[in-house]
Amino acid sequence: MTTPATPATTLRTVDVGTARVAYDLTGTGPNPPLLLVHGTGSAGAALTWGGVVPRFAGSRTVITPDLSGTERTTDDGGPLSIKGLAEQVIAVIEDAGAGPVDLLGFSLGSPVSAAVAARRPDLVRRLVLVAGWAHTDGDEYLRNLFTLWRRIGDNDPAAFGRSVTMTGFSRAFLNAVGRDEVEAMIPNLPPTPGTLRHVDLNLRVDIRALLPRIEAPTLVIGNTRDATVPVDHSRALHEAITGSAYTEIDAGHVVLFERTAEFTDRVAAFLAQ
Secondary structure (H helix, E strand, C coil): CCCCCCCCEEEEEEEECCEEEEEEEECCCCCCCEEEECCCCCCCHHHHHCCCHHHHCCCCCEEEEECCCCCCCECCCCCCCHHHHHHHHHHHHHHHCCCCEEEEEECCHHHHHHHHHHHCHHHEEEEEEECCCCECCCCHHHHHHHHHHHHHHHHCHHHHHHHHHHHHCCHHHHHHHCHHHHHHHHHHCCCCHHHHHHHHHHCCCECCCCHHHCCCCEEEEEECCCCCCCCHHHHHHHHHCCCCEEEEECCCCCHHHHCHHHHHHHHHHHHHC
């Protein structure tokens, strides 16, 4: 899949509880709308999906919300929940008049997207879960990693960015791009209050009860070199979702940066079925 120029983007907002959620509509076309749910980080959709949106927006409308904790969305600053973020995604779908959509969630966006599919099957045509997980409690690796992020974020912002970069990308990718590029990536995820709200939620994720309720055809994508959310979690999601398909990519956590073309090609093939 080649990368065309990005069509014009329209910014909209929708009120959900105490939040005013910002979202973008990009592109148009005959295919069902595609909604992309970002992961941890206050930069939200723009940083996560900048290289992905142009690959789909030529043949469909791509919807990219910024959920609570991001810079463009305002709320009361309270603790986040998977249910609350799922309600924001549902409100965006309904406000855009776009359902049913193809729904893709990355990292923290995976449990949020799974919750949307479980709670509102009428709004989700196909579901893609990338580098996600069903629960944090019981996995000492995840619990300690997110706890470390929380503590570093409170005390050493530069170290936070370095830690997230080290676990977000595979060693092979970091070595391939070189020192200057790695150093330039480190400031991309500062430990803003919104980012740390996402980290707090990462520590509390548990969607196991929702997974049997997912009806949409589902593709789970795991990344073999993922040092943030180890690939075993993607395999477990696949096993827990009846009838789901599964594929792995030889990449770190942020597969959509490391292997953009391979990632989007596999997603496009699944959505076209």
